[in-house]
Amino acid sequence: MQQRFCITLLLLFTFLSGWTQTPNDSVFVQKKRFGRAAAELFVVQLLPWSYDKFITKADWAKLSIKSIGSNLNPKNWEWDDNSFKTNQFGHPYHGNLYYSTFRTNGYSFWQSAPAAVSGSFIWEVAAETNKFAPNDFINTSLGGIALGEMTYRLSRKIVNNRSRGAKRQAQEVFGLIVSPLNGVNRILNGEWGKVHGMVDTAQKLTAYINIGSRHFNIKTYQQNLRGREEIYLRLRLIYGEKFEESETPFEHFSTVMELGNGDSTYINNLQVSGALKTWPMQSAGDGRHLYTVTMNYDFIKNNAFQYGGQSFTFKLMSNWNEHSKIKFTSEIGSGIVALGAVQDKYLYYGEGRNYDYGVGIMMTAGGTINFNNLLEAEFNYKGSRFETVNGNPSSYILNTLAADVRGFLGKRFSLAAGVGQYTLNGFFKGFDNVAEVYPFARFSLGYKL
Structure with missing residues (x-):
């Protein structure tokens, strides 16, 4: 299947x-x-x-x-x-x-x-x-x-x-x-199969597909478990122009989807971030700086870790030298988590409820540097602080960090390697606190569609 x-x-x-x-x-x-x-x-x-x-x-x-x-x-x-x-x-x-x-x-x-x-x-x-x-x-x-x-x-x-x-x-x-x-x-509407002169090209869509191997470990105070290698498929979609002013929601969005063969779910990573509004801060020289408010959906469930949530972020995005051979972009922001589901090792009941629900605040940061479309490095960080509203009396600090390097082999193919980790700190009433780290590494062959 x-x-x-x-x-x-x-x-x-x-x-x-x-x-x-x-x-x-x-x-x-x-x-x-x-x-x-x-x-x-x-x-x-x-x-x-x-x-x-x-x-x-x-x-x-x-x-x-x-x-x-x-x-x-x-x-x-x-x-x-x-x-x-x-x-x-x-x-x-x-x-x-x-x-x-x-x-x-x-x-x-x-x-x-x-x-x-x-x-x-x-x-x-x-x-x-x-x-x-x-x-x-x-x-x-x-x-x-x-x-x-x-x-x-x-x-x-x-x-x-x-x-x-x-x-x-x-x-x-x-x-x-x-x-x-x-x-x-x-x-x-009679559109199915009908040939006419209208086609949706108002916004560009770029898709990247990577197939390779990834590996998760689990580290806690009590144990250090080494995971296993698993084949995974990763899709990245970039819709619209990120550094363009827009009043229309989702004129720009990015989506990441991952599938792996080592877990119970077909999709074990689905993240969507869509810009609700983007407006300029300033343009100076070869740089462009904008504000944006994004609506986000996160679903992460692999054989080591799970998190799901709905959030909104306010970001400052910068494209520092878009016309140079060496291009650098950055973004930093903060926002609110309207509702987040965080795994709880002390909770399990009903159909399989093993997570607490909480609300909180978050910070994000990221950047890319591209060397003449031959080599690209990308960094992404997201940190959240939750207070539980349903589940065990607790609070959480969750950090996700990922860094990837891609070497381009012509216009379509690339080789990619990445490392990162999820870090979860849980503070409980009536139970021992939790400090868990889930490092991962991935290697893949990529193709730009």
Whole structure:
């Protein structure tokens, strides 16, 4: 199953490499269809509920007026005990479908965001007898918005409306996989397979794929465990121009996805960071400096470490010498973690709840230096401080650090090596404090699509 999934992703990004970029084109503005969007939002909720109600006969799908009334009362709300993968990936993905019902029917980012929020609220109140879960509501809403906008823009880039034949049909199918609602509405609008002069080239998309080996270790006060080598696949997407002023959300976003063969999840790293607004600070000489506010989604689950969260950051970005042979960029910022899930070695109950939920503050820093497109070094740091709002009484300090070097072999291929580590410090009441370090290394062959 995992091998088939990797092959699917490889084929997908192979089709991405065949785009034609035409500067004068722009994103096709769709007609707004409120009735259809509302109907699709209802269907997106009805289908999974019907499956659990009539196929699996789940007890929680047996709704009643009493259960709905109970869920409307904030005094009855309760943080749930679902597994990390369900809460930090499954719910945001479902929220992405809510968001997409309106986004793919002609509505803007801000006009579509309420669909993710309202869809999440309706599900928690009127689609299950389980108590309203604040963590599900937040993860589904915020994660759904970030994933929904990212997948919508990506799916619109996959399909080249000027393509024909088998290649065009493959693009349509992969676009539907990335954003199911966009694919469905292309069929309903008569766009599927139709050749016309409009193609989404308003923003450039650059994709990098790396295949190689990675290795995790675990170091604590009590033990030092050496992990094993595992094959991994890494995708990096860069959409739009990072150092351009923009009022439109997600005119620039970056996405990192990793898949590995040594864990229980198919995707063990998915991080999305989209600019909500970018405006200039100053331009001097060959340098350019801008402020940006980003919306972020993080899902990290490998055989050593797990973290998931929704956050917002304010950054200062600098492109110091963009026209030089030696290019240097940097960014530094801080922000808030609206809700973060941090692993807790002392907690395990229910479906597999082994993490605490917390809110907090964060700092980020990063930079790249490129030597005439022959050699590139990249550094990224993110540090967070959490106070637990649900779980064991505790607080956490989480640091993530990664450094990568890439040597370019022509315009497409590269060799990459990287090191880094996750560091987790937990401070508990009633338990011993925790200090854990998860160093990692990775080596890969890269290809620019």
